[in-house]
Amino acid sequence: MQRIAKFHKVSYGRFYNDWKDCFDSPDEVIARIYDQIRLPKRATAGSAGYDFFCPVDMVLKPGETVKIPTGIRVEMKEGWVLKCYPRSGLGFKYRLQLNNTVGIIDSDYFYSDNEGHIFSKITNDTNEGREVHLMADSGFMQGIFVEYGITVDDEATAIRNGGFGSTN
Numbered sequence: 001m002q003r004i005a006k007f008h009k010v011s012y013g014r015f016y017n018d019w020k021d022c023f024d025s026p027d028e029v030i031a032r033i034y035d036q037i038r039l040p041k042r043a044t045a046g047s048a049g050y051d052f053f054c055p056v057d058m059v060l061k062p063g064e065t066v067k068i069p070t071g072i073r074v075e076m077k078e079g080w081v082l083k084c085y086p087r088s089g090l091g092f093k094y095r096l097q098l099n100n101t102v103g104i105i106d107s108d109y110f111y112s113d114n115e116g117h118i119f120s121k122i123t124n125d126t127n128e129g130r131e132v133h134l135m136a137d138s139g140f141m142q143g144i145f146v147e148y149g150i151t152v153d154d155e156a157t158a159i160r161n162g163g164f165g166s167t168n
Helices: 012-022 027-035 088-094 107-111
Strands: 005-009 050-053 058-060 065-076 080-086 096-098 103-106 118-124 132-134 139-147
Touching: 012 027, 012 065, 058 065, 058 118, 065 080, 065 107, 065 139, 080 088, 080 096, 080 118, 088 096, 088 132, 103 107, 103 118, 103 139, 118 139
Parallel strands: none
Antiparallel strands: 005 065, 050 139, 058 132, 065 118, 080 103, 080 139, 096 118
């Protein structure tokens, strides 16, 4: 296995602003959430996916959507991408889905003004009327590192500065 990346927490200021943008929480609660953020990790030596952990308890009713600031950023070698998916069991049992189907975290996202803060926007897409209960510190999303190639005539030289829509 190649060692090509390292997870980091975003700064407290970045997390605070992004959390406030998503949830109405008191400052002391946000500080506690930030202090308890765990970096993603694999569950077993044979696991491909790095589990991202839910920062707080959440309940998603059928059809409900939530945007979660994970507090995580990832530094990786050029030529690699982190692809994010729901945890397999949650997708299978509850049809929990990422709203963009697969989250793509490019290697240059780490250097953006937003510190490369990874968000997850998930929906309980159940057709069985079941609620999804995500417990704090439980895995809800998984990220898999994948190497990619480019075309022989590629001439991209633009530099990213931001998240969604920042690369045109």
